[in-house]
Each structure stands twice: as structure tokens, then as C-alpha cells.
Amino acid sequence: MNYAVNPDSTAVASWNEGATAGEEFDNQVILESWERCENVYRLSPSARHRANVLESVRLKEERQKHNDLLQIARAEMHRLYRQFAGSGWSVLFTDQQGVVLDYVGDATLKPDFRSAGLILGAIWSEEHQGTNGIGTCIKENRPVSVHRDQHFRLCHQQLSCCGAPIWGPTGDPIAILDASTVSALETPERQQHTLALVSMSAQFISKWRFLREYEDAIIVRFHSRCEYIGLVNDGVLAVDWEGRIVGADHKASSYLGAMIGQPLPGLSIDQVFDISPAALAERAERPYLPYCGVRTANGAQLYAQIQLGARAGEQRSRNNSRVQRIPSSPSRALEQREALCSLENLRGGDPRMARSIDRAYKVIDRDIPILLNGETGTGKELLARAIHAASQRRHKPFVAVNCAAIPKDLIESELFGYRPGAFTGAARGGRKGKIEQADSGMLFLDEIGDMPLELQARLLRVLEEREIVPLGGDEPQPVDFALVSATHRDLPQLVAEGVFREDLYYRLNGLALELPPLRQRSDREQVIRAILELESGGSVELQPAVLQALVTYSWPGNIRQARNVLRTAVALCEGETIRLTELPDEIAACAEQEGCDGDSETLALQDSPLADAERRALLTELERHGGNVSRTAETLGMSRNTLYRKMRRHGIAMRGLPPKD
Numbered sequence: 001m002n003y004a005v006n007p008d009s010t011a012v013a014s015w016n017e018g019a020t021a022g023e024e025f026d027n028q029v030i031l032e033s034w035e036r037c038e039n040v041y042r043l044s045p046s047a048r049h050r051a052n053v054l055e056s057v058r059l060k061e062e063r064q065k066h067n068d069l070l071q072i073a074r075a076e077m078h079r080l081y082r083q084f085a086g087s088g089w090s091v092l093f094t095d096q097q098g099v100v101l102d103y104v105g106d107a108t109l110k111p112d113f114r115s116a117g118l119i120l121g122a123i124w125s126e127e128h129q130g131t132n133g134i135g136t137c138i139k140e141n142r143p144v145s146v147h148r149d150q151h152f153r154l155c156h157q158q159l160s161c162c163g164a165p166i167w168g169p170t171g172d173p174i175a176i177l178d179a180s181t182v183s184a185l186e187t188p189e190r191q192q193h194t195l196a197l198v199s200m201s202a203q204f205i206s207k208w209r210f211l212r213e214y215e216d217a218i219i220v221r222f223h224s225r226c227e228y229i230g231l232v233n234d235g236v237l238a239v240d241w242e243g244r245i246v247g248a249d250h251k252a253s254s255y256l257g258a259m260i261g262q263p264l265p266g267l268s269i270d271q272v273f274d275i276s277p278a279a280l281a282e283r284a285e286r287p288y289l290p291y292c293g294v295r296t297a298n299g300a301q302l303y304a305q306i307q308l309g310a311r312a313g314e315q316r317s318r319n320n321s322r323v324q325r326i327p328s329s330p331s332r333a334l335e336q337r338e339a340l341c342s343l344e345n346l347r348g349g350d351p352r353m354a355r356s357i358d359r360a361y362k363v364i365d366r367d368i369p370i371l372l373n374g375e376t377g378t379g380k381e382l383l384a385r386a387i388h389a390a391s392q393r394r395h396k397p398f399v400a401v402n403c404a405a406i407p408k409d410l411i412e413s414e415l416f417g418y419r420p421g422a423f424t425g426a427a428r429g430g431r432k433g434k435i436e437q438a439d440s441g442m443l444f445l446d447e448i449g450d451m452p453l454e455l456q457a458r459l460l461r462v463l464e465e466r467e468i469v470p471l472g473g474d475e476p477q478p479v480d481f482a483l484v485s486a487t488h489r490d491l492p493q494l495v496a497e498g499v500f501r502e503d504l505y506y507r508l509n510g511l512a513l514e515l516p517p518l519r520q521r522s523d524r525e526q527v528i529r530a531i532l533e534l535e536s537g538g539s540v541e542l543q544p545a546v547l548q549a550l551v552t553y554s555w556p557g558n559i560r561q562a563r564n565v566l567r568t569a570v571a572l573c574e575g576e577t578i579r580l581t582e583l584p585d586e587i588a589a590c591a592e593q594e595g596c597d598g599d600s601e602t603l604a605l606q607d608s609p610l611a612d613a614e615r616r617a618l619l620t621e622l623e624r625h626g627g628n629v630s631r632t633a634e635t636l637g638m639s640r641n642t643l644y645r646k647m648r649r650h651g652i653a654m655r656g657l658p659p660k661d
């Protein structure tokens with residue numbers, strides 16, 4: 001037999017870490033599959049098509065076995081299908097044996113799919129059907145695209161399929177997500193785009209499955225680039241309260257497991273990252289903290305976000321006595337960071353910000369919904385958490401829902417929950433929705449402008465009637481929660497465009513609070529200094545040119561971007577002073593444009609009004625505290641070391657201070 005495949009054909013995409021669809025193709029996969037078909041399974045390319053289909057009882061059992069997964073996958077299959085709708089593609093879900101367990105597609109295509117053998121219960125393993133997107137993906141354990149005549153059997157050569165593995169909570173493949181068509185017009189190259197979409201959806205389902213499995217654990221999401229944390233491509237570890245790794249998703253297992261040379265479950269977190277179990281537990285309880293830098297056992301720099309799983313809080317209270325044995329000495333940095341979440345801290349020195357904080361105080365605990373508006377990264381979620389912390393509900397849950405991050409089809413069950421048997425594949429015990437979870441506490445609806453129109457009516461009803469009816473339930477259930485919503489979008493504009501309900505807008509907008517962009521804040525310098533203190537623990541300072549660049553730059557990503565930039569600069573800084581070279585070029589350029597020279601530090605220190613103001617502020621505070629450096633440092637929110645260094649640089653000697661009366 002001649003195995004030659006058109007050399008231009010781009011049959012199989014290798015979806016390795018970091019590779020993008022179409023980047024790397026490998027005919028070898030098709031060749032090897034054809035070899036297996038002929039030499040191992042002894043299939044004949046020209047044999048007539050015979051569908052192998054499970055009996056309905058077995059099919060039912062298989063579907064039952066995959067209940068939880070099917071339920072998560074279904075919404076994502078619909079979302080994926082909508083991206084293809086009208087182009088002849090349908091979406092299939094199979095188990096690891098290649099049995100089709102679910103199908104989402106155009107009803108008019110069903111007869112064609114049926115005659116091609118793509119029906120519920122059909123077995124699409126390579127052993128049965130030769131080279132194909134599902135069976136070959138199972139063999140390869142990676143996304144595979146098989147275009148028309150790359151199918152081994154002639155009877156399948158009108159088909160094109162793209163299959164991608166869904167990974168289970170232990171990091172092993174457990175199912176396949178596939179898109180197939182019987183009327184492909186695409187070239188093999190174009191099919192890579194479809195493969196990329198299928199692959200992303202499969203990763204998304206895998207992530208959801210993992211997070212559901214480890215709701216009781218501390219969740220550590222990591223990536224080498226901080227902006228990828230929280231997306232489908234990051235690695236995820238589940239860790240118990242004693243710091244033992246209990247689960248690792250596929251990405252984490254393949255990256256860290258390979259590096260360490262042994263399975264991750266059972267290891268202590270400090271065998272993998274340079275973070276102690278106690279520090280991990282402390283950090284998990286402060287969900288408002290941003291990600292932190294961690295080093296792996298072999299010194300690679302990664303970024304990690306440490307959060308509680310959806311029910312980890314309950315688990316912690318159950319284990320309380322055990323937890324107390326973990327040495328817990330909250331460091332000064334952590335105390336400082338916790339203080340971040342207070343309204344007073346967020347007030348800063350900007351009049352617009354101060355006005356928003358003053359107004360927030362007036363409505364807290366008065367059952368008035370608050371709507372936060374501001375660009376991305378201005379601190380809307382932090383403000384919502386601070387409002388919660390200042391309210392009488394502070395010991396009750398704060399439940400955040402990002403309406404833009406949840407797939408449209410999942411929002412309804414996420415928000416309202418469902419009762420047992422609500423739909424095919426519903427979890428046996430049903431599931432509490434976010435609104436119910438927020439009962440007696442605070443619900444934070446982030447990116448409310450992205451809520452689908454059809455759900456806006458349901459949300460409105462909940463807000464009006466203060467009761468919910470979960471999917472599949474018939475008894476309304478009373479709920480009591482304080483509501484804060486946020487958006488970076490112009491809601492009145494969305495109302496005018498007809499994509500946001502006017503009545504809901506007024507219902508959410510009991511009080512609107514504006515968060516100014518960082519570039520417009522009059523206290524930019526104060527914010528930047530506070531972030532530096534937070535990120536460095538007071539161990540470094542800014543060269544005056546750096547400060548000028550940071551104050552001048554326009555900060556499109558606002559405070560979030562400023563934190564990222566300063567965190568990186570602190571990591572790069574080798575001495576005690578951050579220099580221009582440690583800033584990204586576009587920010588450093590702001591200083592150069594202003595003609596500010598990095599070497600003029602001493603001059604700038606002596607002459608600038610800024611330095612003068614700092615000197616006077618230090619003297620005033622030192623005098624107020626009778627020269628007590630610890631108390632002065634505490635009032636100024638800086639470490640003693642920083643204060644001593646600043647005093648040295650400003651030439652302030654202790655003996656020069658007037659004695660306290």
C-alpha cells in the first residue's frame with residue numbers, strides 16, 4: 001500500500017505548550033495511524049462501512065457514568081456549535097473508547113450524519129473505523145485533525161473531523177470533544193482554525209471539571225506569564241490545608257511532574273514551589289491579593305494565583321483544630337495587604353475617589369444596590385470587597401460572579417443553581433447557584449454589562465422579589481443579599497442600543513460610584529508609592545527619573561498594570577533602587593521624553609519640590625512621634641528600614657529632632 005499523503009497537506013496540528021494552530025503540522029501522525037490500521041487492526045480501506053453502535057441500555061449506562069462531565073460539556077458544546085452554525089459542522093462528545101455520548105448540531109444535517117455513522121452510541125475508535133478525528137485523537141492523546149482523504153477507510157473520505165482530548169482531574173484523558181462535517185469545503189489549512197476552537201473548548205471543559213472536583217481544596221493556578229493565569233492554558237494544582245498536593249491538572253502534571261520526575265499528588269507544596277504550606281494557607285484566605293511570583297524546584301520563575309476552591313472555606317472550618325497547628329505568623333506584608341481592602345485605604349488622595357468612598361459609607365447596610373463604573377484595573381472588585389468588609393455582612397459570604405467569564409449557557413445554572421434531575425446530566429444532588437451562595441452576604445456581579453439579555457429579565461425578577469427558583473425547581477426560595485455590580489462599559493449607552501434592559505439598569509443603580517482611571521488621579525504618586533511598598537515590603541526605592549516616568553505614563557491597564565510593572569521591576573532590581581532600565585520601554589520612554597536623566601538622582605533629590613515635600617513630611621511625622629522611628633514608620637505605612645534610608649538620604653539625623661514635650 002502507498003502511504004504517501006500530499007506533502008502540502010496540513011493534516012495534524014501539534015498542540016504543544018505554546019504552539020498555535022497551524023504552526024506545526026505532522027503528517028507522521030496520519031502515516032502511523034494508517035500503519036496501525038493495516039498492520040495492527042488488519043482493516044481494509046475498501047471494506048463496506050458498518051456502524052458499530054452500542055445497544056441503548058449500554059449507551060444509557062455510559063451516559064450515566066459521564067453524567068457530571070456531560071453536564072459541564074453540554075453548555076460548552078452549544079457555545080462551540082454556535083461559532084460554526086451554518087457551516088455544516090456539528091459537535092460530538094465521546095468517551096475514551098470513542099463512543100458518541102452527545103451531539104449538538106443542525107437538525108437538518110442529522111440524516112447526513114446518520115448515514116456517515118455519526119450517531120449516538122456509535123464507536124469511533126481507530127480499531128473500528130480506522131484513522132479518524134476521534135479514534136486517532138484517543139491514540140495520540142493530543143488534538144488531531146483528519147481531513148477527508150486522510151481517513152483510512154474510503155467510506156469515510158467525505159468526512160472531516162477535529163478531535164481534542166478532555167483531561168480528567170488526575171491529568172489523564174477521559175473523553176474527546178470533536179467537531180465533524182460531512183460537507184467540508186475548507187482546505188486542510190482552514191481546518192486548523194476549527195481544530196484550535198475545539199481544542200480550546202476541550203481545555204475549558206477540563207478546567208471546569210478539575211475545579212468542580214477540588215471545590216474543597218486550595219487552588220493554585222500558575223503560568224510563566226502572569227496574564228495567562230485564569231485562562232484555559234494555565235496549570236492548576238489542588239492543595240489541602242496542610243500544604244499537600246491532592247490534585248494536578250494535565251498542564252500542571254506535564255510541566256511540573258516532568259520537571260520533578262514523580263507524580264505531584266502526595267508531595268508538599270514546598271517541594272514544588274518556594275512557598276511554605278503556612279504562607280499558602282494565609283494567602284488563600286486573602287482572595288483579593290493578586291498573583292505572586294513563585295520559583296519551581298529547579299529555579300524557573302512562574303506566577304501563581306492562590307484561591308480557595310468553591311467550598312474550601314467550609315472544609316477549613318471543619319478542620320479548624322488541625323489548621324491551628326500550622327504555624328501562622330502573618331507577616332507585616334500580609335497585614336499591610338489586608339489593609340488594602342479597607343475603604344479608608346482606597347480613599348487615597350484623589351477628590352473623585354474620596355467622594356466615591358464618602359458616598360459608599362452613606363449607603364452601606366441600607367439595602368441600596370451599588371453600581372461601580374470604571375476602566376479595567378481601576379479597583380472595582382477591591383472596592384466591592386472593601387464595602388463588604390465595612391458592612392454588617394462582613395462575616396457572611398462575598399460571592400463574586402464575572403458575567404463575562406462564564407459561558408453564556410452556564411450563567412443561568414451558575415447564578416440560579418438547579419435541583420436534582422433538572423436536565424439530562426444534572427448532578428445528582430443538584431447545585432446551589434451563586435445567588436443562593438450569597439444568601440445573607442454580598443453578591444458582586446462583575447462585568448454586568450455582558451450579561452445576556454435573556455437572563456437580565458430573570459435577574460430583575462430576583463432583585464424585585466428577593467426569591468429564586470432554581471432550574472428544575474418549582475418552590476420559590478427567599479434570598480437576602482446586598483448587591484454590588486460593576487462594569488467598564490457605558491450602561492446608559494447599552495440601554496440606548498437595546499442590549500441592556502432599562503428597568504434592570506435602574507434596579508442596579510441605587511447608587512453609582514465612579515472609579516477614576518489612574519492617569520486622571522491627582523494622587524498618582526501616592527498610589528505608585530503605596531504599590532511599591534506593597535510589592536517590595538519597603539525594601540527598594542525609585543530613582544527620581546523612574547518616579548517621573550511612572551507618574552507621566554498613561555496606564556491603560558490602570559492599577560492592575562501598575563502593580564504588574566512594579567512587581568517585575570522589584571524582581572529585576574539588583575540593588576536598593578529601581579532604575580529606568582528595569583521599566584518596560586514604553587514607560588521608561590515617558591521619562592526620556594520629559595528630558596529626565598537617570599543619573600540626576602542626587603540633584604533631583606535636593607532640588608525637586610517632591611523631595612522637599614517628602615523631607616518636610618518625614619520631619620513632621622518624626623516630630624509628632626517624638627523621634628520614635630517605629631511609630632513614625634507605622635503611621636507613614638512604611639517599614640523601619642525604608643524610613644531610616646529615607647532619613648539618611650534627606651540628611652535627617654535623630655539628634656536634629658526637637659525633643660517631645
Ligand SMILES: Nc1ncnc2c1ncn2[C@@H]1O[C@H](COP(=O)(O)OP(=O)(O)OP(=O)(O)O)[C@@H](O)[C@H]1O
Pocket residue numbers: 288289290340345346374375376377378379380381382383446488530531534559560563
Ligand atoms: N488602591 C489599590 N492599591 C493597590 N492595589 C490595588 C488598588 N486598587 C486595585 N488594586 C489591585 O489592582 C488589581 C485590579 O483590581 P480590581 O480587580 O479590583 O480591578 P477591576 O476594576 O475590578 O478590574 P476589572 O474591571 O478588569 O475586573 C488587583 O490586583 C488589585 O489588588
